[in-house]
Amino acid sequence: MLRFAPSPTGDMHIGNLRVALFNHIMSKKRNEPLLLRIEDTDKERNIEGKETEILELLALFGIEHEEYQLQSNNLKFHRAMALQLLHDKKAFSCFCTPDTLDAKRDAAKEAKTAYRYDGTCENLHAEEVIDNMAPFTIRIKKPSHSISVHDIIKGESSFAPDDIDSFIIMRTDKYPTYNFACAVDDMLSDVSLIIRGEDHFSNTPKQIAIHQALGYDKKIEYAHLPIILNNEGKKMSKRDDASSVKWLLEEGYIPEAIMNYLILIGNKTPNEIFTLQNAISWFDLGTISKSPAHFDIDKLKFINREHLRMMDPKELSRYVGFADEEIGRLAKLFLDEAGTLKELRAKISAIFSPKTVPDEYKEGFDILRDLTLKAPHYDDYESYKAYLIQHSGFKGKNLFKPLRILIGGCEHGPEMGDLYEHLKNYLKEVVK
Ligand code: GLU
Numbered sequence: 001m002l003r004f005a006p007s008p009t010g011d012m013h014i015g016n017l018r019v020a021l022f023n024h025i026m027s028k029k030r031n032e033p034l035l036l037r038i039e040d041t042d043k044e045r046n047i048e049g050k051e052t053e054i055l056e057l058l059a060l061f062g063i064e065h066e067e068y069q070l071q072s073n074n075l076k077f078h079r080a081m082a083l084q085l086l087h088d089k090k091a092f093s094c095f096c097t098p099d100t101l102d103a104k105r106d107a108a109k110e111a112k113t114a115y116r117y118d119g120t121c122e123n124l125h126a127e128e129v130i131d132n133m134a135p136f137t138i139r140i141k142k143p144s145h146s147i148s149v150h151d152i153i154k155g156e157s158s159f160a161p162d163d164i165d166s167f168i169i170m171r172t173d174k175y176p177t178y179n180f181a182c183a184v185d186d187m188l189s190d191v192s193l194i195i196r197g198e199d200h201f202s203n204t205p206k207q208i209a210i211h212q213a214l215g216y217d218k219k220i221e222y223a224h225l226p227i228i229l230n231n232e233g234k235k236m237s238k239r240d241d242a243s244s245v246k247w248l249l250e251e252g253y254i255p256e257a258i259m260n261y262l263i264l265i266g267n268k269t270p271n272e273i274f275t276l277q278n279a280i281s282w283f284d285l286g287t288i289s290k291s292p293a294h295f296d297i298d299k300l301k302f303i304n305r306e307h308l309r310m311m312d313p314k315e316l317s318r319y320v321g322f323a324d325e326e327i328g329r330l331a332k333l334f335l336d337e338a339g340t341l342k343e344l345r346a347k348i349s350a351i352f353s354p355k356t357v358p359d360e361y362k363e364g365f366d367i368l369r370d371l372t373l374k375a376p377h378y379d380d381y382e383s384y385k386a387y388l389i390q391h392s393g394f395k396g397k398n399l400f401k402p403l404r405i406l407i408g409g410c411e412h413g414p415e416m417g418d419l420y421e422h423l424k425n426y427l428k429e430v431v432k
Pocket of ligand 1: 004005006007039182195196197200
């Protein structure tokens with residue numbers, strides 16, 4: 001079982017989508033199911049509606065899941081496992097107040113040493129625990145030995161018991177911490193490979209420590225994906241519009257291109273342009289670079305353009321607001337200038353909208369417009385042009401400048417003959 005475990009706490013970040021995508025690919029490659037687990041345990045940070053948004057986005061990108069869980073429904077298991085650890089004396093109740101802990105943390109800072117839990121509550125007598133009515137957390141005892149993590153991308157690392165520390169697994173409100181909920185759920189779902197963002201790497205030894213304390217010895221594989229940097233070399237954050245999957249879609253980057261790009265960056269791939277289906281055949285977690293990936297919107301636009309070129313004209317036509325493959329073909333003519341659906345829509349809409357004509361061409365424009373409205377249907381551009389020349393007497397730039405605006409919606413663009421080819425059945429509508 002593989003799993004994708006997003007938190008419904010904000011817009012989906014491209015880093016999350018990349019994690020989802022790699023999980024999808026690996027689940028297909030290994031022929032193992034993918035679990036979608038919505039990590040909604042942190043009630044204060046949950047945002048209403050984000051869960052539905054995650055489901056819709058994954059569906060849009062064709063990332064399927066065979067199993068689905070809301071982490072909050074697993075609370076009974078988290079509590080049962082915490083009880084078991086208490087019972088086995090692998091965890092203990094901790095009555096240290098936040099103020100006390102803060103003071104000790106400050107003192108450690110002052111002394112320039114790393115803060116570690118000092119074991120105050122580790123050996124309380126049962127009576128001291130039972131008689132104490134104060135709120136308490138549950139801490140797991142730090143392991144007695146180092147924990148090694150083998151990561152497919154980052155290689156081997158080892159963590160000393162003090163680095164893992166006796167950390168909190170249940171808060172005073174009886175809800176599990178992220179590490180505990182995550183470790184228990186991964187164990188109960190029999191997860192075999194965990195692919196997630198590098199920001200979770202330091203959690204991994206803690207989660208392994210939880211598994212070991214629970215007597216779970218299945219060897220889980222890990223792959224932590226390096227972060228994605230913006231063009232200033234900083235981690236892509238909410239402040240970068242392009243970090244939001246929703247924003248990219250609204251800007252007219254298509255799912256096929258976004259996926260292609262997220263597989264390409266920080267990776268060695270046999271070619272630059274590919275479909276998800278291609279990628280599933282050659283994808284290898286081992287070729288992902290250890291260094292951060294760099295996000296470059298111009299490169300994404302280049303890839304988007306290539307996918308738009310490959311798109312079925314009928315589908316492209318729907319994306320620009322029509323249901324005729326001829327309009328899809330027309331849109332493709334603009335792909336030298338436009339690189340996104342938004343830019344293409346603007347080009348197509350300019351053709352079908354009232355035109356703004358510079359004064360010098362206004363008269364000519366009106367004459368050509370009237371002639372076109374009265375014209376019979378011509379199957380080819382040359383005949384249409386001959387008709388216009390014959391009736392207007394225009395030639396050279398006096399003909400072409402206003403004609404381009406009339407038919408093409410702008411002063412520069414694709415060849416007139418090509419435009420006409422795809423627009424001839426819409427001519428009266430275009431010039432009306
Ligand atoms: N819920 C975590 C997040 O959205 C992911 C946890 C995990 O993959 O282990 O960052």
